[in-house]
Amino acid sequence: MIPVLATLAAGWALTARAQGGIPDGVPSFVVDYAPVVYLYSEDKYWPSDISAQLINTEPKVNSEPVANAPNPLTLDNLAELNDFGGENVYLTSKIKPDANPPYLKGVLPNADGETQGAISCAIVTNDHGDGTVDAFYFYFYAFDFGGVYVGQNIGNHVGDWEHNMIRFVDGKPSAVWYSQHSNGQAFEYGTVTKLDGGDRPIVYSANGSHANYATSGTHAYGIPNVNLPSGLIEDHTDEGPFWDPTLSAYWYSYNRTSKAFTSNGSDESVNWLSFLGHWGDEKYPQDDPIQDCVFGIDALCKYTGGPTGPIDKQLDREEVCPDNGILCIVRKILVQRSD
Ligand SMILES: *[C@@H]1O[C@H](CO)[C@@H](O)[C@H](O)[C@H]1NC(C)=O
Ligand SMILES: *[C@@H]1O[C@H](CO)[C@@H](O)[C@H](O)[C@H]1NC(C)=O
Ligand SMILES: *[C@@H]1O[C@H](CO)[C@@H](O)[C@H](O)[C@H]1NC(C)=O
Numbered sequence: 001m002i003p004v005l006a007t008l009a010a011g012w013a014l015t016a017r018a019q020g021g022i023p024d025g026v027p028s029f030v031v032d033y034a035p036v037v038y039l040y041s042e043d044k045y046w047p048s049d050i051s052a053q054l055i056n057t058e059p060k061v062n063s064e065p066v067a068n069a070p071n072p073l074t075l076d077n078l079a080e081l082n083d084f085g086g087e088n089v090y091l092t093s094k095i096k097p098d099a100n101p102p103y104l105k106g107v108l109p110n111a112d113g114e115t116q117g118a119i120s121c122a123i124v125t126n127d128h129g130d131g132t133v134d135a136f137y138f139y140f141y142a143f144d145f146g147g148v149y150v151g152q153n154i155g156n157h158v159g160d161w162e163h164n165m166i167r168f169v170d171g172k173p174s175a176v177w178y179s180q181h182s183n184g185q186a187f188e189y190g191t192v193t194k195l196d197g198g199d200r201p202i203v204y205s206a207n208g209s210h211a212n213y214a215t216s217g218t219h220a221y222g223i224p225n226v227n228l229p230s231g232l233i234e235d236h237t238d239e240g241p242f243w244d245p246t247l248s249a250y251w252y253s254y255n256r257t258s259k260a261f262t263s264n265g266s267d268e269s270v271n272w273l274s275f276l277g278h279w280g281d282e283k284y285p286q287d288d289p290i291q292d293c294v295f296g297i298d299a300l301c302k303y304t305g306g307p308t309g310p311i312d313k314q315l316d317r318e319e320v321c322p323d324n325g326i327l328c329i330v331r332k333i334l335v336q337r338s339d
Helices: 002-010 028-032 078-084
Strands: 036-038 057-061 090-093 121-127 132-144 147-149 152-154 157-169 172-180 183-188 202-205 217-221 233-237 249-255 260-263
Touching: 028 132, 028 157, 057 078, 090 157, 147 233
Parallel strands: 036 202, 121 249
Antiparallel strands: 057 090, 121 132, 132 157, 147 152, 157 172, 172 183, 217 233, 249 260
C-alpha cells in the first residue's frame, strides 16, 4: 500500500518510475529504448526543473511585462499567455542572466542519474496509427552557454530545449534523431552506441550548448546563414555526469489528428505544452549593457533569444528529421559533426 499512497501523494513521475514502473498507456519500448545522456564533465549548466522556470521568470512582450498575465504562472495556465502575444511572449529572467542567478545552474543528476526534485524531461509519444510510433525525449536546461568564438563568448540564452526522437516501427526502434543547434543528425538505431551494450542509445550533451551528439569529442558547427570570418565554432562532449532523463520526467501522448496532448502520468499538466512563446529572455539589443556582439555582427552576440518549447519541434514528422528543406540523411556510420 505504501508505494501506492506515495504515488498518489507525490505524483507519478517522482515515485513509480524510480521504482521501475511505466506509466499507463505508454508502450514499454518507449522506456526500454529511451536514451541516456552523458553531460560534459565541466558543464556549469545542468538539466533543470521545467516548472521552476516559471517561478524565476516573468512574461514580457517587447521587454514590457505582460499586463494581467496569470499570476502565479504554472504548468496548468502557461498557455493562457498565448492570448497575450503568443510567440512574442518571452519568459524573462527576474534576475538578469549576467548576474548568474542560481536557478540557471540546474540540478546535477545523483549517482543513479536522477535529477532529484527536478522534473527536467518531457516524453511525448506520437502514435501514427500505422505501426509507426515516434517518441520524443525533450530535455530542459535553464541556461545555454553558447560557446567561444575568437576568444569571445557568444550565443548564450536563458532556457534551453533539446531533444532526441526515436522512431519505432512495429515496436522496434529504427532511427534516432539528435538535436543540435538549429538542426541535428539522424542515425539508424543499430548504428548508435548503447549503454552497457544493451538497448538504450547514448547521447553526449555538449558543454553549455547541450547540443546532443552520438559520439564524444569535439564537434565543429557553423551558424546558419553566417559565413564566419574565421571558421567554425566548437562543441565539446565527453563522458561526464550520467543522466537518465526517464527517472524524472513528464509523460504525454500527442494526437496527430486533433493536435491535442494527453497526460500519461497521473495528475500531470498538459496546458504548458501548448504555450507558443519562448522559455527565456528576448535577445538583448546591442545597446543593452549586458549585450556584446563580436564585430557588431548580430549573429555573434553574447546573448541571443530564448527558445520555443516542444510544440514548435515538429511533433508530427514524415521522417525522423524535422522537415526543414534539408535532405534527411539517416546515417549508417558514426561520424562527428563538422559542417
Ligand atoms: C496514454 O497514451 C496513449 C497513446 O499512447 C493514449 O491512447 C492513452 O489514452 C493514454 N493513457 C492515459 C491513461 O492517459
Ligand atoms: C565549458 O563551458 C564553460 C562555461 O560554462 C566555459 O567556461 C568552458 O571554457 C567550456 N569548456 C570548454 C572545453 O569549452
Ligand atoms: C485523436 O483525435 C481524433 C480526432 O479528435 C480522434 O478521433 C481519435 O480517436 C484520437 N485518437 C486517440 C488515440 O485518442
